Amino acid sequence: MRADSEPCTSAGECLLTTLPAELIASIFSYLAPDDLSHMAETCRVLYRHATEDRLWRTHVQANVPGQKVTSAYPFASFRELYSAHNPHWFVAKYKLWFSDTGLPGRIVLTRYDQRRGCIEGYQLLANNTNSSFHTWHAHGDTIISGFSPKVKLHLDSPALHLPAHPTQTEDVLVFPVHQEATDAANGDASGASSGKPHGQDGQAQRENDFQSEILMHPSAPNRLQSSFVYARCLSPDDIAERSGRRFPYSHVWPPPAIPSPRRVLGAGLERPTSLRDQDRAQSRREVYDRAFRLHKWLQMHDFEEYIPSPNILTGDFQSQLDLAIRRTAQLPRRITLGEEVSTFATLDPAQYTPTPTKPFRGIWVGDYGAHGCEFLWLHQPDDDPADAFNPERGVGESDAAYAARKRDAAVYRGRLEAVKLTGDANVPRGEYSFVVDDLGEGGLVRVETEAPFEGARVVKSRGHIANNGFSNDTYVDAELFLVSPDVLAHNWLALGHISYFHRVDIDSLIVPN
Template structure:
């Protein structure tokens, strides 16, 4: 979100677009290649077992002859243990075989586990408002992937949106709220290493915008539908199911009922597509993903090719929201959609934003973009082509054992690249684009160890900052340096602009509990 504060810069002001052309760009042949259609993946993302993103099905060979004890003759505890390896859909299928297995399949124990696995950040103690966990699971099927993957980012024009989806056990609904960041007015301090450079203070505070949910799906429970039928709630969901197959229907969300502006929102599933060159896809190709979906459609995604017809075709990595203005009071008028827009949302694989010992900078971060305000980034550290070999680090004759161990640790951590990708953007560099790239945080990109008091002990490496004119015109990469203060705080020295801005890690799990 833009602000009206005045920002000072030691050299050129990036807010003045005339200055963009005054800064030398880095030759294009030195820029990182987007590994999109070349068969090389930037990070290994195996498909989740049993997810709709799995393309292949493994068929186990049938035994030539049956022998041993019948399943029905086993003790109940063993049957329950065997059934614990089944997924929800398989368990429902099993319940139709016989009365004994039906009683086991309807037990609330496995269904409590299924629900709990999909609501990270909270510990359920009751299935309310449902009568059982089995009923609760069915009430939100097939939408549990929304809370399971928790963080979603959209293709909203230029700026994008980052939302956190969570389950509220108090009302039994799934809700998604926009993640925003606030900061106090900045201060500007000269850099003791170079007095022509100004350091912009940055102490952001992330929060959810709870005043207006972006997504809200109520539990499809008989008692709730009967209570809300008089108010017009619950009808849209049932009517959609009658008009379309279950997985291709749109669900009307009551998130704007408190508003008098007639804004309507529908949720609907997306269908993955085979990736082809020059196809408009979401998430963008520079972000590793299990699969992608189209995010452009001349028919506003009403065609059957964009909508899943079966459970297997439902994308559990993406979804869409349709918004429009409805000038009529009461229930929406079919076919009359003023100012209609469709936004596609995609999730991030947890591996991308979960730091490890060797990749400590992976994560979702907040960045300082001066007059554009705070923006959210994915700090992407791709997997190394070869694993680190401790034997490759040889102790120098004049090194103490402590110095040798520290150097070995540094070479293990500081290797490969860091690619900062915007999850939300601004009119200059939009969402889904690199904001800076450090091709090698190891010895090939090493500049110095910071000795000035402000950054003392921080590793400084080469990087390339991404700038552009309004509407992402004439974009180019310019000289910059990445100051690696800690695994939770980084700084970027924009050489041509003469200022240093900061980035801080965001913990998504801090926003999952609604209580």
């Protein structure tokens, strides 16, 4: 029943309206946005409670980490603001997204800009401001690379822009050119000329009030267009079958090295000519909130301007050109070329937030020499309770000494995995960079006594190396220096080289200035 209809007649609904207003307000504060919308359609009394703006402000705030939302601009209410970005609030909520773009991949940090009411994403970049080298004579003349990374966002050009008022895409052609040409050659241009998006019935899509693709930069220069595309999950059987293959794992994303309850089909290393309908979310119910795609293409507004002038061709060439022009006349005036699709996935913030017993968990930036700076996710997967690691107290051991040893037993334990979120031509994104099998006594090599790593715990590591194109990959012996919870150093023993890793503070980058 609509909100402006007669009061509801359901016994349960009427009983609810007889409760005190304060109790109804308290109950409604626990309801999800969809539940509030449904309650607002029952009767006038519940409509007033369900549209209370303080409730909707709470739901907006739950999707905007790192800053306090104080305005519903450019809307009159937080309910309208929430509706404008539904169902893609998850883009701002999870804030860190990594893609399958080529072998290097890329990271985009997303944030909500309440000055304009939009959600934007910017590529995360880093450069090394200290390129010095020096020799560490204490351990076999090992070369140590200086590393002082400067991490920033590429604010000049947003990689993602979801406006407060999304642009309709029904008149934007995203068919591959070869499909349009085939339809025209067969005398069937109805699908393109009717404005039906992606071969679907436009009226049906409007009735569903859901667009699988949102145009992000309708006024972009140089005819370069881009759109945001909702993704849907692969089936569990499909995920298991693909993840069991070798790299690139039949383009499953995120890749197997990154734990995720559900996965989608990525674009991988290929350049697809179009997005397949079966890879898109076809309804709000199918939208997966841990992945999305960015679709880029070159928009041609006048195909004939790219055809040579007829007066420069004669004979058979002229007749072939006339035929081409007659066929082209049946095509729409907008044609897409050079399509590129990138698939993004995220990590739950809890997966990269350090804890007292997992201090190395987080997002890091590392020095990879000629490849430049690369971003990694350091994961401590073992979830054994800390109280399971209680060493026996030594005879005559002081309280302070025992407390320190007990603390170390809780911290230095289990496995440490460094997974590349961005990679290079040798070891690409989504693969392990190095792995420590045991941070505890089983992996301890020594406590370093020589500067500049004096006092650092040194543990056995396995460094991942490969030839160009991630061929012939293997693991080599290495050592990891646990300098501090924010600084690590990795000694590639076979290469005689030590490189640094620094923690990245994601939260400091996601609040607009």
